[in-house]
Amino acid sequence: MFKGLVGLVTGGASGLGRATVEQLLKQGGRVVICDLPSSPGQETAKQLKENVAFVPIDVTSEKDVKNALQTTVDKFGRLDVVVNCAGVATATRVYNFKKEQPFDLKSFQRTIEVNLIGTFNVIRLAAGLIGKNAPDADGQRGVIINTASVAAFDGQIGQAAYSASKAGVVGMTLPIARDLAKQGIRVVTIAPGLFRTPMMEMLPEPAIKSLEATVPFPPRLGHPSEFALLVQSIIQNPMLNGETIRLDGSLRMQP
Numbered sequence: 001m002f003k004g005l006v007g008l009v010t011g012g013a014s015g016l017g018r019a020t021v022e023q024l025l026k027q028g029g030r031v032v033i034c035d036l037p038s039s040p041g042q043e044t045a046k047q048l049k050e051n052v053a054f055v056p057i058d059v060t061s062e063k064d065v066k067n068a069l070q071t072t073v074d075k076f077g078r079l080d081v082v083v084n085c086a087g088v089a090t091a092t093r094v095y096n097f098k099k100e101q102p103f104d105l106k107s108f109q110r111t112i113e114v115n116l117i118g119t120f121n122v123i124r125l126a127a128g129l130i131g132k133n134a135p136d137a138d139g140q141r142g143v144i145i146n147t148a149s150v151a152a153f154d155g156q157i158g159q160a161a162y163s164a165s166k167a168g169v170v171g172m173t174l175p176i177a178r179d180l181a182k183q184g185i186r187v188v189t190i191a192p193g194l195f196r197t198p199m200m201e202m203l204p205e206p207a208i209k210s211l212e213a214t215v216p217f218p219p220r221l222g223h224p225s226e227f228a229l230l231v232q233s234i235i236q237n238p239m240l241n242g243e244t245i246r247l248d249g250s251l252r253m254q255p
C-alpha cells in the first residue's frame with residue numbers, strides 16, 4: 001500500500017513510535033528511526049532488518065535533525081511522511097506544600113523543550129525536504145503527523161508541564177497546516193489517551209489500573225498498533241488536515 005513511501009519516525013525505538021515504524025514497513029514503506037543514542041534504536045533497526053535505518057538524534061538539536069534528514073536522503077532518496085512521537089512525561093505538583101518546594105523550573109523547561117520545541121524543530125527542518133517532492137495528482141507532497149495527548153485538554157494533578165507542552169503541539173497544528181498548505185503538505189496531530197508503552201509503564205501498576213478503569217469503551221489501555229493504524233489512515237486520507245484527533249476510547253481524565 002505504501003510502496004516507495006519514505007517515513008521518518010522520531011521516538012521510533014519505543015512504544016507508539018515503534019509500532020508506527022512496524023506498520024509503515026508492513027505496508028511496504030521505508031523508514032528512518034530517529035531516537036536518542038541511549039535508546040534501543042540500533043537493535044530495533046536490526047530486528048526489523050530491511051528498509052529501515054536508525055539515526056541517533058535528540059529532537060531538540062538542529063544539527064542532529066539535519067543529520068537525520070541527510071541520512072534519509074542518502075539512504076532512501078526522499079521523505080514523504082514524518083511522525084513525531086519523541087516525548088517525555090513529567091509528574092510534579094506546581095508547589096509541594098509538604099516540602100515547601102516549587103516545581104523545578106529546569107524540569108518544566110526541558111519538558112517543553114523536548115515535547116513542543118523538539119516537535120517544532122523536526123517539522124521546520126523536514127518541511128523543506130518534503131517540499132522538494134513532486135506533487136501527486138491531488139497536489140500533495142507529504143504529511144506531517146504529531147503526537148500530543150489527551151493531557152493537552154484534561155491534564156491531571158501534576159501534569160502542568162506535560163499538558164502545556166502537548167497543548168502547544170495542538171495549538172501549532174492549524175497554523176503550520178496553513179503555512180504549508182501551498183506546498184501541499186498536510187499536518188495532523190493525534191492526541192492519544194492511555195496506551196500500554198514503556199512511558200505508561202513508568203506509572204505504578206495500581207495507578208495504571210485506576211486510569212484504565214476510567215476509559216468508557218473499550219475499557220482498557222490502547223494497543224500501540226491502534227495508534228499506528230490511525231497514522232496509516234491519516235496518510236491515506238487526503239482531506240485530513242490541520243486537525244487534532246483524540247484517540248482515547250472516549251476517556252476524559254479526572255483530576
Ligand SMILES: CC(=O)CC(=O)SCCNC(=O)CCNC(=O)[C@H](O)C(C)(C)COP(=O)(O)OP(=O)(O)OC[C@H]1O[C@@H](n2cnc3c(N)ncnc32)[C@H](O)[C@@H]1OP(=O)(O)O
Nearest residue numbers: 089091092093149150151156157158159193194199254255
Ligand atoms: C502519558 C499520557 O500522555 C497520558 C496521560 O496523561 S496518563 C495520566 C498520567 N497522570 C499522571 O501522571 C498523574 C500525575 N500525578 C501524580 O502522579 C501525583 O498526583 C503527583 C505525584 C503529582 C502528586 O502526588 P502527591 O502530592 O503525593 O499527591 P497525593 O497525596 O498522592 O494525592 C493528593 C490528592 O490528589 C489526588 N490525586 C493524585 N494523583 C491523582 C491522579 N493521578 N488521579 C486522580 N487523583 C489524583 C489524590 O487522590 C488525593 O486526593 P485527596 O486529597 O482527595 O485525598
Ligand SMILES: NC(=O)C1=CN([C@@H]2O[C@H](COP(=O)(O)OP(=O)(O)OC[C@H]3O[C@@H](n4cnc5c(N)ncnc54)[C@H](O)[C@@H]3O)[C@@H](O)[C@H]2O)C=CC1
Nearest residue numbers: 011014015016036058059086087149192194195197198199
Ligand atoms: N503511552 C501513552 O499512553 C501516551 C503517549 N503519548 C505521547 O506519545 C509519544 C510516544 O510515547 P510512548 O511511546 O508512550 O513513550 P516511550 O517512552 O515508549 O517512547 C518515547 C520515545 O521518545 C524518545 N525520546 C525522548 N526524548 C527524546 C529526544 N529528546 N530526542 C529523541 N527521542 C527522544 C525516547 O527515547 C523513547 O524511545 C510521546 O510524545 C508521549 O508523550 C501521549 C498520550 C498517551
